[in-house]
Structure formats: structure tokens, C-alpha cells
Amino acid sequence: xENTVIIFLFGKKYEVxxxxxxxxxxEYAGYQLVRGCGxxxxxxxxxxxxxxxxxxRELHAALACQTKVEDGMYIATLPxxxxxxxxxxxxxxxxxxxxxxxxxxxxxACVGCSACTKAxxxxxxxxxxxxYAQRGDFEACANESFDCVMCGVCSSRCPAGIxxxxxxxxxxxxxxxxxxxxxxxxxxxxNEIKDGAFDGLLADLMQKPVSELKELYNSRVIEK
Amino acid sequence: MYSDKFKASxxxxxxxxxxxxxxxxxxxxxxxxxxxxxKYHPDHREDKFATLKVGKNKGDKVPAELCGMxxxxxxxxxxxxxxxxxxxxxxxxxxxxxxxxASAAIEADNAGASVLVVTKxxxxxxxxxxxxxxxxxxxxxxxxxxxxxxxxxxxxHFAAKRELLSKLVLQAPEAIKxxxxxxxxxxxxxxxxxxxxxxxxxxRKRMHACKDYSGxxxxxxxxDEVLNRGITVVDFTAAIELILDENGAAAGAVxxxxxxxxxxxxRAKTVILATGGAGRMHYQGFPTSNHYGATADGLVLxxxxxxxxxxxxxxxxxxxxxAYPEQIxxxxxxxxxxxxxxxxxxxxxxxxxHPLETRxxxxxxxxxxxxxxxxxxxxxxxxxxxxxxxxxxxxxGAGTIERRIPAMMRMFDKxxxxxxxxxxxxxxxxxxxxxxxxxxxxxxxxxxxLYAAGEVVGGIHGRNRLMGNSLLDIIVFGRxxxxxxxxxxxxxxxxxxxxxxxxxxxKELEGAGIETELVSPKLLPDYTRKVRSL
Numbered sequence: 196x197e198n199t200v201i202i203f204l205f206g207k208k209y210e211v212x213x214x215x216x217x218x219x220x221x222e223y224a225g226y227q228l229v230r231g232c233g234x235x236x237x238x239x240x241x242x243x244x245x246x247x248x249x250x251x252r253e254l255h256a257a258l259a260c261q262t263k264v265e266d267g268m269y270i271a272t273l274p275x276x277x278x279x280x281x282x283x284x285x286x287x288x289x290x291x292x293x294x295x296x297x298x299x300x301x302x303x304a305c306v307g308c309s310a311c312t313k314a315x316x317x318x319x320x321x322x323x324x325x326x327y328a329q330r331g332d333f334e335a336c337a338n339e340s341f342d343c344v345m346c347g348v349c350s351s352r353c354p355a356g357i358x359x360x361x362x363x364x365x366x367x368x369x370x371x372x373x374x375x376x377x378x379x380x381x382x383x384x385x386n387e388i389k390d391g392a393f394d395g396l397l398a399d400l401m402q403k404p405v406s407e408l409k410e411l412y413n414s415r416v417i418e419k
Numbered sequence: 420m421y422s423d424k425f426k427a428s429x430x431x432x433x434x435x436x437x438x439x440x441x442x443x444x445x446x447x448x449x450x451x452x453x454x455x456x457x458k459y460h461p462d463h464r465e466d467k468f469a470t471l472k473v474g475k476n477k478g479d480k481v482p483a484e485l486c487g488m489x490x491x492x493x494x495x496x497x498x499x500x501x502x503x504x505x506x507x508x509x510x511x512x513x514x515x516x517x518x519x520x521a522s523a524a525i526e527a528d529n530a531g532a533s534v535l536v537v538t539k540x541x542x543x544x545x546x547x548x549x550x551x552x553x554x555x556x557x558x559x560x561x562x563x564x565x566x567x568x569x570x571x572x573x574x575x576h577f578a579a580k581r582e583l584l585s586k587l588v589l590q591a592p593e594a595i596k597x598x599x600x601x602x603x604x605x606x607x608x609x610x611x612x613x614x615x616x617x618x619x620x621x622x623r624k625r626m627h628a629c630k631d632y633s634g635x636x637x638x639x640x641x642x643d644e645v646l647n648r649g650i651t652v653v654d655f656t657a658a659i660e661l662i663l664d665e666n667g668a669a670a671g672a673v674x675x676x677x678x679x680x681x682x683x684x685x686r687a688k689t690v691i692l693a694t695g696g697a698g699r700m701h702y703q704g705f706p707t708s709n710h711y712g713a714t715a716d717g718l719v720l721x722x723x724x725x726x727x728x729x730x731x732x733x734x735x736x737x738x739x740x741x742a743y744p745e746q747i748x749x750x751x752x753x754x755x756x757x758x759x760x761x762x763x764x765x766x767x768x769x770x771x772x773h774p775l776e777t778r779x780x781x782x783x784x785x786x787x788x789x790x791x792x793x794x795x796x797x798x799x800x801x802x803x804x805x806x807x808x809x810x811x812x813x814x815x816g817a818g819t820i821e822r823r824i825p826a827m828m829r830m831f832d833k834x835x836x837x838x839x840x841x842x843x844x845x846x847x848x849x850x851x852x853x854x855x856x857x858x859x860x861x862x863x864x865x866x867x868x869l870y871a872a873g874e875v876v877g878g879i880h881g882r883n884r885l886m887g888n889s890l891l892d893i894i895v896f897g898r899x900x901x902x903x904x905x906x907x908x909x910x911x912x913x914x915x916x917x918x919x920x921x922x923x924x925x926k927e928l929e930g931a932g933i934e935t936e937l938v939s940p941k942l943l944p945d946y947t948r949k950v951r952s953l
Contacts, residue, residue, distance in 0.1 A: 216746050222946045229655070229677050229943070233544040234710040236750045237830060238635050241544060261833055263746060282647045285602060317829070337604060341630065342825055345639065364643050368602030371640070375604060376611030384558040384592040396565040397585050405577050412573030413449055415622040418561070 200266040203249075217244055217259035217270060231274035237261045240346030243273040243316060256314040256348040276347035278358040283365070290373045292331025299362050302329055304355040311349035311359055317342050321349045321359050328362050334374050336366035420835035428796055431768030432805050432842055439762055440810045444773045452780050459783035459790070461847075462733050462882075467703045472931040473924070475727045475865065482702040485731065488719050490928060491937035493921045494659045495673060498682070502662060502916035505671065505686035509535040509651075510908040511901070512672060512687035514658040514717070517545025518634070518890065519873025520693035521641035522897030523904070524650050527691075530905035534650050535685060539657035539677055539942060540712050543642045546695055546851075546874060547893060549710060550634025551753035551826060552618065553626040554894075555887035556591035559615065562623040564588040571888055574620040574777045575853075575881025578730065582860045583879045587888065587895055594894040595627060603640045604629050606823075616758040618886030620777040626887045631753050631824040634890055656683070657716070657942050660921055661690065661724040661869065664914030669724065669869035671916060677942070686916060688908035689868045691900050692717040696852040696874040697734075699944040705849040706749025708740055716940035717875035721856045723924045726864040729877035730854030735884055738763075738781035740848025742796075742803025744834045749848040754778070754886040755824055756806060760814040764805040764842070765794035771804075779883045782847040789846065796844055803844035812839055853877065853884055862900035868911060872900035 198213045204224060211220040218232060233241030242259035249267035259272060281298040288294055295302060302325050311321035324339035340363035349359045387393070400408065421429060447455070457463050469486035471479050481489065511527045513520045516538035527534045536542070557567040567588040572579055595613075599605060606614040606628050615624045629636035645652065655677045662671035662684070669690040674683040694717030698709025707713070722728060739752040757763075757774040763781070765771050765788050772784035785804050789795030795802030808827075812819050820828055820839050831838050855877035862870045873893045880888060928935075 214745055219746075219946070223948045225947055225950045225952065227943075227945065227947045228711075229540075232711050233540060234549045236549055236708070236710075236747075238632070238826070239541075239544055239548045239710070241541060261830075280643075280646060282649065285644065285647065341604070341636075342632065342829070344635070364639060367604055367636075368640060368643065371602035371604040372600060375607060376609065378558075378599070378605075378607065378611045378613055380560060380612065381556075381558045381592060381596055381599070385596050388564070388589060388592060393564045393589060396563065397568065397589060400565060400568055400572075401581050401585055408569065408572055408577060409449070411569050412577075415566075415569065415573075417622045418617070418624055 200264055202264050203269045205271055206269065211264060213264065215264050217257070217262050217264055218242055220264045231259065231272045235260045238344060240344035241274065243276070243346035243348045244270060245273060245348070246270045256316050258316045258346065273348060273351060276351050278347050278350055278361055280358065280361045285368055285372060288369065290369055295328050295331065295362070298365065299358070301355055301357050302362055305357060306355060308354060310352040310354070314348045314352045316346050316348055317344060319343060324363055325357060325359060328366055333366040333370045336363060337370035340367065421841065425796065428766045429841065432764055432807060435768040436807060436810060436813065439764060439770050439807065440813050442770055444770050446773045447776060447780065455783045455787065456779060459786045460779055461703050461705070461736055464703065468732060472933060473927045474722050475725060476731070479728070479731065481731045482734065484700045484702055485697065485715055485718065487937050488715055488939040488941060489722050490933050491935055491939035493723070493925065494675070494938050495921065496925060500673060500682060500684065500918065502684055502918065506683040507535050507685040509533045509685070509687050511689050511691065511904045512537070512685050513691045513693055514672060515693035515695055515873070516542040516652060517693065517695050517873060518547030518638055518641060518893035519897035520691070521645050522894050523691050523693060523872055523901030524645050525641065525648065526898045526901030527905040528648050528650055530902055532905035532908055535687065536645070536650060536652045537656045537658055537674055537685065538652065538654050541654050542645070542652050543638045544710055544712060545638065546710055546713060547634045547638045547890070549708065549751065550890050551631040551751060552755040552758070553628035553633045553887045554595065554890035555618065555621070555625050555885070556595045556627060556891065557588060557623065557625050558592040558595060558613065559623065559625065562625055564591065566623055567591065567625065570621050571880065571885055574885045575883050578881035580878040586860055587879055587892055590895045591891055594891060598637060598640070598894065601640050601644055603637055606630065616755065617775055618754055618758060619775045619781060620885045626758065628755065631755055631826045637890060658720060659940060660918065661720050662916050662918060663724060663920055665917060666914060667725065668867035670914060686913070688911035688913065689870065689904040691870040691872060691904050692721055692856065692875050693873045693897065694875050698849045702734055702849060705736065705847070706740055707849040708737055708749060708751035709849070712943060714941040714944060716942060717871065718855060719940040721864055721866070721869065721871065724866050724869065724920055726866050726869060727857040728854060729857035730882055731877065733853040733882045734849060735778055735851035735853055736782040736847040737850035738778055738785055738847050739806055739845040741843065742801065742846040743798040743844040745800050746834065747830060748800060750830065751848065751850065752806060752843065752845055753824065753827060756808060756811070756827060759811045759819065759823060761806050761808045761810050764807050766796045767794055777883055777885065785847055798844055801846060803846040805842040806845045807842040808838040809840060809842060851884055851889060853880055853882055861903045862896055868907060870900040870904045872896040
């Protein structure tokens with residue numbers, strides 16, 4: 196018999212193999228998941244989960260698909276959290292700290308408790324990226340928040356009611372569109388294509404016999 | 420942390436690292452590639468395929484598990500549904516909300532159509548979200564769409580529909596620009612030059628990336644844009660059957676609330692299937708890198724309604740799925756790890772294949788190494804080979820891994836493996852559905868007013884797909900389907916809604932002597948341990 200641990204799903208006790216993740220332990224226990232399960236690989240944030248180890252005070256947050264079960268885990272999933280997402284027109288948005296003031300004024304009510312950072316399932320410095328957003332440093336906010344999976348655990352812990360992932364989302368889009376340097380070779384190529392510069396080449400490839408295309412493929416020069 | 424049983428092999432890898440990093444393994448000739456694929460690639464295991472006895476592709480071979488779904492009963496077989504009072508009535512219905520569905524929604528909205536997006540999980544729960552490595556586009560001066568075409572055509576074994584591939588490569592730079600203008604943060608040099616790398620099978624460095632969260636960055640941006648536009652998105656609602664009009668044109672879908680099981684009806688002038696892939700079908704028992712909902716639903720819905728399949732017998736097994744630890748078995752180890760210089764090394768410490776052969780060739784080489792040649796590493800849960808990640812920093816300098824592949828570092832770090840110090844164990848994982856619904860260059864299937872975009876489509880890539888061409892195709896063909904479906908919807912006269920094709924298909928199954936308990940589409944895999952239950 197493989198080694199097992201005792202876990203508590205929503206307070207109910209189950210004995211499960213110790214090598215499972217929280218997600219696979221739920222399936223082992225008999226759950227058919229619909230909510231709280233997405234990519235199963237740590238990218239989508241669907242399986243935000245909070246737990247506490249029996250006898251300990253600290254509340255942990257994790258992605259259920261990325262976290263091994265431990266003995267004495269009291270587990271509650273957080274398959275949805277009501278984040279506030281403000282709508283805006285990316286083409287017309289002003290690129291200064293006013294935009295944060297208008298759309299997410301609650302970030303200025305941050306009390307600096309760091310509960311968001313402690314709770315982050317990705318180990319990000321959430322409070323720091325909110326500080327960057329407060330002063331309109333979108334680039335720093337974008338970089339600091341880049342690995343965010345928008346699971347919402349940070350917001351569930353925030354006494355100021357901040358929707359951190361949405362603040363970061365806005366900062367990243369502003370950074371990507373307006374602050375990051377433009378790309379000359381990309382614009383040039385788009386224009387060349389619009390002018391039909393490659394139409395002839397492609398039309399030629401379209402009608403070549405497969406044997407000729409094979410020849411072209413097998414004799415490619417591969418960039419070092 | 421690696422336990423003691425890995426120590427001996429790990430030591431060999433470490434000892435040989437210097438030498439292996441410098442060694443440039445030879446690329447295979449066309450003949451060698453053909454031989455290794457025929458002998459070792461899962462697509463060539465005849466006994467794992469079945470022949471379709473019904474539908475437009477009668478006589479074609481498809482994976483046995485897919486055949487089961489295509490020959491299964493409708494979920495609404497014996498249920499009477501009132502089609503006359505639809506719950507939703509829109510111009511364009513989009514089924515699926517990954518990269519293709521979201522791109523289609525934005526463009527259909529741009530074109531002035533009323534749009535409804537339905538998705539069986541949450542918006543963005545899709546393979547797009549998990550694409551790590553990047554997106555191809557020939558936008559550098561030494562590259563061209565024609566070279567991109569040759570790379571992809573050859574990589575796909577000269578089987579791609581040329582008009583689709585031509586569209587893909589010609590619209591690639593514009594796709595990157597569109598994403599960039601929406602705010603997607605591509606990796607760039609300080610002067611704005613895109614930082615691009617090779618992918619398996621590319622002859623130019625044209626892989627654009629957003630660290631190793633490329634797909635996630637694209638998906639969350641598209642999702643944000645869809646929400647900004649106020650487009651109606653109904654989540655946790657699956658399409659379980661298409662609805663046609665009396666002339667056989669697509670005109671809506673029967674929807675199922677995944678939680679309450681309520682049935683709903685959506686009427687639409689045009690319909691776009693953007694349901695994605697099939698990794699969760701676990702063909703041939705392979706693990707998968709795919710998201711929870713990748714169950715080939717679109718193939719089932721489309722096929723029953725009369726759409727044709729193309730290359731449904733070919734799947735992509737990504738050579739580097741995680742083989743250890745067990746908790747992440749099958750999870751994707753991005754090809755970018757090899758792009759950045761990590762080589763594949765067997766248990767004896769030998770490099771056995773060029774790391775940037777196409778995915779199918781690399782996968783076949785690993786299967787050969789672990790099987791016939793018995794040079795695999797026993798993981799306790801099967802076999803794997805080493806992917807020597809510490810080489811990356813040997814070649815590109817310290818800090819490269821954290822900067823360029825942070826998601827990979829995080830994934831293994833959770834299990835005590837520092838990929839900067841120790842290599843990782845990999846084995847092929849079911850990654851991508853090369854085949855799918857056959858479409859014309861404007862994105863329409865064989866069913867009038869039924870469009871398809873994204874992984875559900877077959878033929879863009881042929882019989883194998885290069886890294887970075889899938890994120891590209893969901894954008895190019897998603898946008899195009901959205902525009903075309905919106906345009907077409909302006910001329911569509913709503914007809915009488917019918918599900919006659921569903922009962923006709925049931926009759927065809929009966930006529931072919933098929934007896935089955937299965938129902939489809941599958942919607943979700945069943946991983947629940949079977950306990951005694953009601």
C-alpha cells in the first residue's frame with residue numbers, strides 16, 4: 196500500500212496517496228471537477244486554493260494543480276473571486292497616472308499590509324507592483340506582475356478591496372502598446388506585404404510541383 | 420529533488436556537459452527522418468486506429484478513441500427541444516473562447532455584428548493560455564514569408580493545403596502588429612527589435628516570445644479586449660449540438676449549462692467553431708500537455724452536421740513532456756528550452772538527436788531511445804531522457820533561465836529541482852491535433868455558414884506543425900473567421916431551425932451496425948476515481 200496522508204476537503208476528512216496534488220487528490224476522493232480546474236499546468240489560475248495545516252496558524256494560498264498534498268491540510272478551493280475589471284478603450288486611454296486614479300482609485304487606499312504578496316500563488320511581490328501602479332510607473336508594474344495568472348487570491352486578502360490582477364493587466368497593456376519601443380522591422384515588413392512585395396514569390400511556391408518544394412526544403416540554409 | 424537512483428546517470432550527464440554543449444549533432448537526412456517516423460512515431464501504430472463507417476470521411480482512419488466519439492450518440496438523442504423560442508439570437512455565434520475564439524469575437528465586433536461567445540469553462544481556459552514558446556512571423560530583414568512557407572510546408576511533410584499556409588505566412592507580421600497594438604508585451608531589444616529565436620524546423624530565427632508565458636500573455640490581453648468591448652460571453656456553457664436551417668446551413672447551437680445542466684438554444688446567422696484540440700482524449704494512453712477541456716468537441720459537432728475532416732489521423736506528440744516528478748507528468752517543457760541550447764541526452768550521457776529537429780522526429784527519437792535502444796532513464800513511472808537545462812547558462816550566460824524561461828524554472832522548483840543546476844527528465848506528451856475540420860481559405864467548412872478557426876482546423880500545417888505556428892494560426896484564422904462570418908451574416912436570411920441532421924446521423928450509425936453506449940461530445944475527461952457511488 197502506498198503511503199497516504201489525511202486531508203480535509205471543505206472540512207471533510209479523506210485519506211489519499213501522498214504523491215497527489217490537491218487537484219488530483221480531489222479527483223481521488225471522488226470529485227468530478229467542473230469549476231476550479233483549467234489548464235492543470237499552473238498557467239490559468241482557475242484552481243486557486245487556500246489551506247491551513249492542522250495545528251498551525253498561517254493561511255496558505257496555492258494553485259491546486261501545482262501543489263502536493265500534506266498531512267493535515269484543511270483545503271477550500273476558491274474557483275471564483277469577484278475581481279473588479281473596469282472597461283476602457285485601449286486606443287484612447289491617457290498614458291499617465293491619472294488613468295489609475297480614474298479606473299482603480301482604490302489602489303491609493305493600500306494600507307501596506309503585504310497580505311497580497313504573502314498570498315500570491317506565483318510568489319510575486321504584489322504590493323510592490325501596486326506601488327508602481329500608484330505612481331504611474333507602468334513599465335515597472337508590468338515587469339513585476341508579468342508572471343501573474345490572475346487567480347485572485349491576492350484580492351481575496353486585501354483590506355482595501357483592490358483588484359490587483361486587473362490593475363496589473365491594465366499596466367501591461369499600456370506598457371506593451373505605448374511605452375515599449377516600437378518595432379521598425381515589423382512595420383516595414385507589414386508595409387511590404389501590403390504593397391504586395393511577396394505576392395509573386397508566394398504565387399510561385401503555390402504552383403510548384405512537390406518535388407521542387409522538397410528540393411528547396413532539403414537544401415535550406417539554416418541561420419546559425 | 421532527485422533521489423539516489425538517479426545519481427549515477429546524473430553524474431554522467433554532468434561529466435559530459437562541457438563536451439556535449441560544444442558538440443553539434445548531425446541533422447538527419449530526409450530518408451533517415453522518414454525511417455525513424457515510420458518505425459517509432461505513434462501516428463504509425465496501425466493497431467491504435469479505427470476506420471470510420473459513417474459520415475463524410477467514411478473509410479478514413481482516425482485514432483480509435485476519436486472514432487468512438489464520432490460514432491457515439493448525441494447527448495440530445497431522445498430529448499425534444501423547442502427551437503422556435505431561442506434563448507439567444509445573434510449574428511455570429513462563437514463556440515470556444517481561446518485565442519481563436521477571442522480573436523474572432525474582436526473582429527466580428529469590429530465589423531458591427533452582434534456576437535455571442537459560449538465556452539464550457541471560463542473564457543481563456545484553452546491551450547492558448549499554455550503555449551509557452553512563442554509565435555512565428557517572418558518580419559526580420561533576412562527572412563521572408565516565402566522562407567517561412569518552405570519551413571512550414573516541409574516540416575508538415577508537404578501535406579499542408581497551400582492556400583491556407585500561404586495565408587498564414589503572409590498575414591503573420593500583421594498578426595504580430597495587431598497583438599502588439601493591443602498591448603501584448605513581446606520580448607524586444609532596447610531599440611525595439613524583436614528578440615527572436617529558432618524553433619524546431621525553422622531556418623530563420625523568427626520565434627517571437629513573451630518570456631515563456633507567450634500564450635498566456637496573448638490570451639489575457641485578448642480576453643481583456645473582449646471584455647472591454649462588452650461582447651457577450653457565456654461561460655460554463657458548452658455547445659452540444661449544432662443547429663441547421665432547412666437548407667442545411669449552420670444556424671445556431673444547442674447549449675448545456677455545465678453546472679445546472681439546463682439546455683438552452685442559441686440562434687445565429689453564422690457560427691464559428693473554435694473549440695480547440697483533443698489532448699484530453701489521451702490517444703494511445705499518452706499523457707497530455709493540454710488544458711482540461713481539450714476533448715475534440717468541435718470535430719464531433721462539425722462532423723455530425725456534415726463537415727469534412729482532414730488529417731484527423733495525425734497528432735503531435737511534443738517531444739519534451741515532463742517525465743518526472745509524477746505530479747507534472749505530461750506537462751509541457753517548452754521547446755524554447757531547446758531553442759536556448761539545451762540538448763537531449765540519454766541515460767549514458769550521450770547526445771542522441773539534434774535538439775532542433777521537427778517535433779515528430781525528436782519525439783520518435785526519444786521513443787526509440789527509451790524503447791528499442793534501452794537508453795532511457797527509469798523514472799519509476801515509465802522512462803524518460805535528460806534535457807540538459809544547465810547547458811543554457813553555459814552557452815548564454817548566468818541569469819538566462821530566470822529571464823527567458825521563468826515558468827519552467829518555477830514549475831520544477833516547486834518539486835525541489837533547480838533547472839539551472841540539474842537537468843530534467845522528459846518523454847513525449849500528446850500536444851496538438853494536427854488534423855481537424857477541413858476549411859477553405861475564407862475559413863468556412865463544408866457546411867454553409869459554419870466557420871472554423873484554431874486547433875479544431877486541419878490542413879494549415881499538414882501532418883506536423885512547427886513550434887510557434889499554432890499561436891500564429893489562431894490569430895490569423897481567428898481574425899479572418901470573425902471578419903468573414905460577420906460579413907456573411909449580413910446576407911443570411913434566417914430560416915427554420917432544425918436538428919434533423921442529428922436524427923439522420925443516428926440512423927446512419929444504426930445502418931452501419933454500430934452499437935455503442937458512448938455519448939459525445941465528451942466535454943470533460945473523467946479522472947474521478949471510481950468509488951462505489953449512486
